[in-house]
Amino acid sequence: MNTSETHVLKFGGTSLQNPNYIKQSTQIVMDRTQQAHPFVVVSALEGVTDALIELTKDIGKKTDLIETGVDNLRQKHLTIFDKLTDGQHKKRNRLDKLFDELTQDLHKLSLDIENKRALKDRILSIGERASALIFASVLSSNGLPAESFEAHQFIKTDSTFGKAKVKQDTTRKLIREYLQQSKFVPVVTGFIGSDSQNRITTLGRSGSDYTAGLVADALNADHLEIWTDVNGVLSADPRWVPTAQSIKELSFGDITELSAHGAKVIHPQTIRPIQDKGTTVLVKNSYNPSHPGTSITSGFESNGALKTITVTGPFVKLQVDETHAFELFSKLTEWSEQETDSEAVGFKTSSEFEPARFILRQSFFEKVSNLLGQWASSRDVVLDLQSNLFKVKKFSNHFSDDESLSKRIWDLLVSNNLQPINAERNLDERFISFLFDRQDAQLAARLLNDYLQGDQKVIDLFVAGTGAVGHTLLKQLKSLEPEGITFRLIGACNSRNALWQEEGIALKNDIDWSDSEPTNWELLIDKLTAPHRNNLIFVDATGSEEVARLYPQLFENGTHIVTPSKLANTFEQAFFDDLQSLIKENNTSFRYETTAGAGLPVISTLNELQSAGDSITEISGVVSGTMTYLFNQLEQGVPFSEAIVDAREKGYAEPDPRDDLSGEDVARKFLTLARTLGYKIEREQIAVESLIPEALRDVDKDTFLDQLSNYDQTWEQRISAAQNKGQTLRYTGRFKDGKVNIGIEVLPKDSPIGQLKGTDNLIQIFSDLYNQTPLVIQGPGAGKEVTAAGVLADILKTARSLS
């Protein structure tokens, strides 16, 4: 063991939630011995302190539940012990005995024969005492001799049970005496101490962090490491802000301030014992030990870059009539002096002559409501009462030197229709705080967090349709790292399953549908149009009419849409017009580049020519990849029926290949192009030559595919006839003078269109500027890869246009 450095590693309950996590945490300690002398501090196993608190509640009325409650805890600990150790009998007996002790203490508590508060602390201490025993035994069983220490032997406190104050000098001396001499790796119980009469005390919730700080101080540790279940200190609580990011570095001042203002990172006292030392504090993720986490040092100067949001609550906003305002103010002042929670009471106005407004912690409000009840017997005193409110606080060192920062924050909230119920700005303490109801608090926290990430924009995506195009798109998205943009896939669905994960679905090759629900568009639309949505791009890769008909609802809610589906633009003209108005009114965007020519830049070229003042006079050529593929296959002797099935299997043909063969797909493309240019045309006005044999026009898809081979010979003859004359068949379309014509053309094999290969499209654009020779766009016009890439390009353009 290299003892040149001393590292104190504290493992919280989340790092000790089951045998696998305990094993992982002990492995971290074992690996550390290569580099330093480790001292371990542990919390109780996850959920155990809560279970102990629950057992103590109303104990007098439920003594019959003591045995079962204790037995559950005993079994939980012994099972883990047996699973992870090589059966160290003495330690197992000690563990077992702890639960006998617990039973006796719970009975004593029910009989009310001893100081209740002291008894409760002793009961709560069982969690840490049991976990330290297990942790040390696991280390020893794996070849690293370790010894558990009960910290009440050396952490000396006053007798404030539940939140005892530590006597730091005595504690420091005793920790050194006990731990420095240990030949083994010490595993210390967090959270507990003892008073001058050696009665066990506790240091308050999350007090194990504080224990670790005290141990680090006494041992002059080089590192104090807090091991938890997230990648260090995050920019916000991920339950409020799923995009919260890990902060690389913080100063001691930053962390103390954040902890005091509700960031549940580490116990506010943790840093105090070591703040004048050179100890580096690291907050790390025991599930992801290679992540650097957050480093907190006394020397670090955050220089205003403290990018953090906290959300605290719930609060109550109370306004009383002026006759009672002063009395309530005095009473609250008196009560708040005894409160350790700095946010229990907030005053807004407090003059004798006007209604006063108070913002109170909801739990504290109970005290106040009794008083109001007494007053209410004489008259109505409560003028306004709002509950379930939350404070969103943004921290920055820059409020004092950058006046525009708070204005920018206000503008951000206002532009998202967020009106705080109350706002406070506190220059000295470096934060600005807004009070909202729960829903607005969530949106505000997300907006502020995303804004604070500076250039990094967070864009939510929902992908409907995970077939050929949708699935390929998700694969392409996985390997994309666009500068300044983080895409968060909040949902995806196909016709069977819908998966929704507000915090973002992990982008893997295939979506894991195990937590999905059956697809239900009514429910999905409710979620997609929830009022707090911001910067959401809905991608429709379904080709489904049901989905395309939902666009108006999405646009109305400010959602942006990207789609390769030709449907929405080709329903009745009135629907198209309606979409255009909604897009304008709601300042949203609609990108559908891949609906004509797949990945080829056809629509953007038309838009650019028009916006440059050019006037388009004709669009003609081949816009069906499947048709080019089909004719080329036929020329190589592949039967008609096989070529169609093959085109679908390769992902060129539409979900229903009859849409290609009927010419419907080409009609939709020309209709889209014409409407994009501003022409008003109904689908019925377009003449289309269908390749579907008369007899198969009204049969279902399976019968159609079954009977297609009956027509193989006819097509073989038609193709050879053309080939014999040096000609070829191509399916073309022309839009000119407001009219569209679509059908088969017989062309010389060596003409530009006759030479098309694979799934090529060739689109000629004639305009005032391109009036002699057309502007020609040529390339593959079908296929999942090129189409998905085109959809991705539209997503990126949309994302870049959003603020």
Ligand SMILES: NC(=O)C1=CN([C@@H]2O[C@H](COP(=O)(O)OP(=O)(O)OC[C@H]3O[C@@H](n4cnc5c(N)ncnc54)[C@H](OP(=O)(O)O)[C@@H]3O)[C@@H](O)[C@H]2O)C=CC1
């Ligand atoms: N393939 C190409 O080359 C090009 C395709 N496009 C267009 O892209 C779109 C998708 O084509 P492609 O990927 O080939 O088609 P697929 O048939 O391979 O995929 C369609 C997907 O949409 C899902 N779906 C269908 N209806 C619904 C519904 N009502 N609700 C939810 N999901 C639904 C299907 O679910 P399930 O998996 O359960 O069946 C499937 O996952 C079409 O509009 C097509 O015109 C555009 C340009 C080129």
Ligand SMILES: N[C@@H](CC=O)C(=O)O
């Ligand atoms: N089925 C279509 C796909 C692209 O829009 C085609 O073959 O062109």
